[in-house]
Amino acid sequence: MSAPHFVESARKRWDRTPLRVRLTSAVLALVAGSLILISVSTILALHSYFLDTVDDELKDQLLKGNPASFSGTAAEEPSETLGVRPNQYIFSSVYDNGNRFDVPANRADTPVFTLAQLEEAGGEAFTALAADGTTRWRVLGLPGTEVGTENPDYDPEAETNERAAYYTLSYRLAHFDKTVAGLVWVDILIGAGVLAGLAALGVGLVRASLSPLRQIENTAAMIAAGNYSRRVPDHDPATEVGRVGYAINSMLGKIESSIRAREFSEERAHDSEQRMREFIADASHELRTPLTSVRGYAELVRANPDMPEADRQHYIGQIEEAAKRMGLLVGDLLHLARLDQERPVETEAIDLAALGGEAVSAHAVVAEDHRFEFKSVPGASTVVAGDPARMRQILDNLLSNAVRHTPPGTRVTVEVLSDAEHVLLRVADDGPGMDPETTERVFERFFRSDAANHPGSGLGLAIVAAIVKAHGGTVSVRSGLGEGTVFTVRLAAETPPEAHSDH
DSSP: OOOHHHHHHHHHHHHHHHHHHHHHHHHHHHHHHHHHHHHHHHHHHHHHHHHHHHHHHHHHHHHHOGGGGGOOOOOOOHHHHTOOTTEEEEEEOOOOSSEEEEEEEOTTBBBOOOOHHHHTTTTTOEEBBTSSSOOEEEEEEEETTTTTTTTTTTTTTGGOSSSSSEEEEEEEEEHHHHHHHHHHHHHHHHHHHHHHHHHOOOOOOHHHHHHHHHHHHHHHHHHHOOOTOOOOOOOOSSSSHHHHHHHHHHHHHHHHHHHHHHHHHHHHHHHHHHHHHHHHHHHHHOOOOHHHHHHHHHHHHHOOOOOOHHHHHHHHHHHHHHHHHHHHHHHHHHHHHHHOOOOOOEEEEEHHHHHHHHHHHHHHHHHHSSSEEEOTTTTTOEEEEEHHHHHHHHHHHHHHHHHHHHHHTOOEEEEEEEOOEEEEEEEEEEEOOOOHHHHHHOOOOOOTTTTTOSSSSOOHHHHHHHHHHHTTTTEEEEETTTTEEEEEEEEEEEEOHHHHOOO
């Protein structure tokens, strides 16, 4: 693998490595590099300091030695000549002809060096290996004319012995090498322990530090699964994680609003489409009967030109009755369609008590076989903001529904109440009542109870519910078999006109 490909492959593997691993690895690499740098610097400084100390000692021993003992054979022990330890030092005399004499002699670990090396060193110490190739020696050689010159007993004029070209003093570095090796092992063990402890501690710290990112990851996963209300936990905004969390939460809020709006729009569109289908189906079903009647009577009249005039007029009257029913049905459908458009309602202050009294009086004249009663609290504010015609239609539809679905002699009561915020309109009857299933569906369009034998399109109460909703109110029903029925309309109270004029 070529170098560019290797670098690219390593970079890709590094990019796929989890962040916690990369952070821990980077910290460990920095610490390991620092430990290595400190250890190497310490060992090099110790090595330099020790060799400088040894070199100074070797030079001092040679310069202050007793020159009278430096004979051609150098027979005396270096401990007697220079006052040094014989097991760590070797004293050597090197002559111009290359002869060399060591004290003590015949040692297996004697350092190997030549006269040329001494001359090249120029009085500076150097390191030489022994013949066995393992033992290191620190060797310092000085010309014979310089050795012993700093000895108090040295007298150049009394010098009679022939001096060698170089006198050397070698120090065995075995003890120093063991010390350095021990220090290296100590550095390795301590460094390994520090790295192991730091790795264990670093993994925990990195994991704890990255826990907010895992929370963000979990939140994102839950949002992707459809839980749009989830948010990233709050953190200190002074921290990077806190600022990122705040930005993400702000973004999530906007995303959730957009998604909710889209879902609401789609749901409304679906509901609207579903209602439209049901509306068309129900309207078609309701219009089919009168249309069938009109067509049947028309064909009957056309097919019998010699029909008696009385019968002809009867069938024409049936056609007119069917056409009237269709007209009423179409009018109700148009009215519901306008209400479904949720256009703003033009309102004015209406005294619902006065309107209720008028509606009861009108129905009492038409439905003489029912007993009507109107109730309201004197002095109570029963003014609402609404369309007068639509408010009257609510009353007429509720009263007509009570008359149509109750037997003669039934008492129908209209009651108008008020509290601090609302005006209540109740239309109650003591008729046979409705079963629970009918009560739940009574405001549905085109719904008619199976037990009802009365004509009607089933839109009257649906129109009541739509008008009340358009005015920001609510309508409810309470009924039970044998318990009668109570319809309650709740509308927001409005300040009476007299109160406006006072101001």
